[in-house]
Amino acid sequence: MNGASREALAAARTRLEALTDSTSVDAAQLAEQLAAITALLDREVGLRRVLTDPVQPAEARAALAERLLGGQVDGPAVDLVAGMVRSRWSRSRDLVDAVEELAATADLTAAQRAGTLDDVEDELFRFGRIIQSSAGLRAALTDREATATAKTELLHSLLGGRANPVTERLVARLATRPRGRSLEAGLEATSRLAAARRDRAVAVVTSAVPLTDGQKQRLGAALAKLYGRQMHLNLDVDPSVLGGISVRVGEEVIDGTIAERLEEASRRLAG
Structure with a gap:
């Protein structure tokens, strides 16, 4: 997302947090309703364009959202989406992507509560x-x-x-x-959204054999120190790596496997 949409999404995330901080709001139900709104906006291209049209006053866009959604979904979902359409969006599709993200986040919040x-x-x-x-x-x-x-x-x-x-x-x-x-x-x-609920990143770790609890703890501590935040380790066993481990955090790969070292040696010999 570009500048305006990033700011609008950040504001929507804050409003969602405020909503789900209240124990009176059923986070799982809110997730289902936001998912239904996502499907509606994804299907009705003209509607989402009207709701993100910068020429229309923000309050007029919000009032339209409230009329369309009122009676279809509960108040928290209506209020959240009305607040979102008051914001400026770089593209109408960004609004749909944002509502979809909030639906997933609400469900993850329900899991966190449980x-x-x-x-x-x-x-x-x-x-x-x-x-x-x-x-x-x-x-x-x-x-x-x-x-x-x-x-x-x-x-x-x-x-x-x-x-x-x-x-x-x-x-x-x-x-x-x-x-x-x-x-x-x-x-x-x-x-990644799930990891963000605890302000931690995800590291995909591939090894030839399962890591011991001690190895997992040491690796997690080393990665947390390297990246400056807590890490959730997703562990994958692949015998083809032969030995060592490969770690992927986002787009960055730290490859310490024997298979990779053998391939590098072969490339050097071929060169």
Whole structure:
């Protein structure tokens, strides 16, 4: 997002935090309603353009949102979106992206309240790995001809009773409403949101064998010192790395695997 949209999103995040700080607000219900508003704005291009039209007065845009949403969703969702359309947005699509992010954040807040945020983070990561390793499952969940109901039922058969309900809801939304984004990208973005709930980054750690508890603690402490913030470790075992570990934080990769050193040696010999 560009300048105006970044500022508008920052303000919306602050308003969401204020809303969900109140125990009277059902964060999971708010998430579902924001997800429904996301679908509406994504589908109705003309509407989102009107709601972000800088020529129209901010209060007129907010009043339109309140008329359209009032009676359809609860007051907190109406107030939140009305506040968002009062802001300036660089592109109308940025408003939809922002509402979608707030929906995921509200669900993650529900998990945090229940003390299960760590479980949701881990489950999102593991499901992403399952998608990468199962071409058939990925094809079924990204099939444009498959209905949202069919995808939701498939996910429920896989995750129902095995994963946190928040995880199942988040994955179902990503699969049924991809909005031009790959399922893997959606899972990774949602994982980052989950990490941000505790003001920590995500490090994807790949090793040939599972790390011991002591190794995980030492690695987490070293990465926290290096990056200046707490790290959530997503652990992946891949025998092809032979030995050592590879760590990815965002776009940065620290590769200390034997396989990488062998490849580097081969490149030098070839050169």
